[in-house]
Amino acid sequence: xxxxxxxxxxxxxxxxxxxxxxxxxxxxxxxxxxxxxxxxxxxxxxxxxxxxxxxxxxxxxxxxxxxxxxxxxxxxxxxxxxxxxxxxxxxxxxxxxxxxxxxxxxxxxxxxxxxxxxxxxxxxxxxxxxxxxxxxxxxxxxxxxxxxxx
Numbered sequence: 001x002x003x004x005x006x007x008x009x010x011x012x013x014x015x016x017x018x019x020x021x022x023x024x025x026x027x028x029x030x031x032x033x034x035x036x037x038x039x040x041x042x043x044x045x046x047x048x049x050x051x052x053x054x055x056x057x058x059x060x061x062x063x064x065x066x067x068x069x070x071x072x073x074x075x076x077x078x079x080x081x082x083x084x085x086x087x088x089x090x091x092x093x094x095x096x097x098x099x100x101x102x103x104x105x106x107x108x109x110x111x112x113x114x115x116x117x118x119x120x121x122x123x124x125x126x127x128x129x130x131x132x133x134x135x136x137x138x139x140x141x142x143x144x145x146x147x148x149x150x
Contacts, residue, residue: 068092070122
């Protein structure tokens with residue numbers, strides 16, 4: 001049985017992914033020393049094994065995994081951009097970006113009304129047609145309608 005909250009998040013992420021032309025998009029809840037995956041969506045053009053491997057590998061992510069952009073965004077409390085040109089091939093984000101055929105990811109922390117990071121939304125993009133600030137603004141604007149945090 002599908003959780004209605006997860007299904008709603010998946011639908012909103014799919015809309016955001018399409019709007020941005022992203023290869024993939026994910027939503028993680030900040031839970032103590034972990035990020036817990038709420039939803040993940042990917043382009044149908046991605047290999048099914050890559051999608052399944054990423055979803056499983058990021059189902060629960062320790063905040064000690066600082067080679068991932070979602071973790072760096074949670075820890076810094078600021079949007080974090082990872083670019084394949086700037087990170088090693090076997091680095092966490094570098095590995096996944098290459099597997100997705102993406103050139104960068106933008107991970108955006110979502111804050112509760114008191115300013116505490118409660119969640120992270122991240123997208124993997126195949127090009128730089130939109131600037132990092134534009135992508136961040138679109139993520140925040142979209143999440144405002146469904147994450148109830150920003």
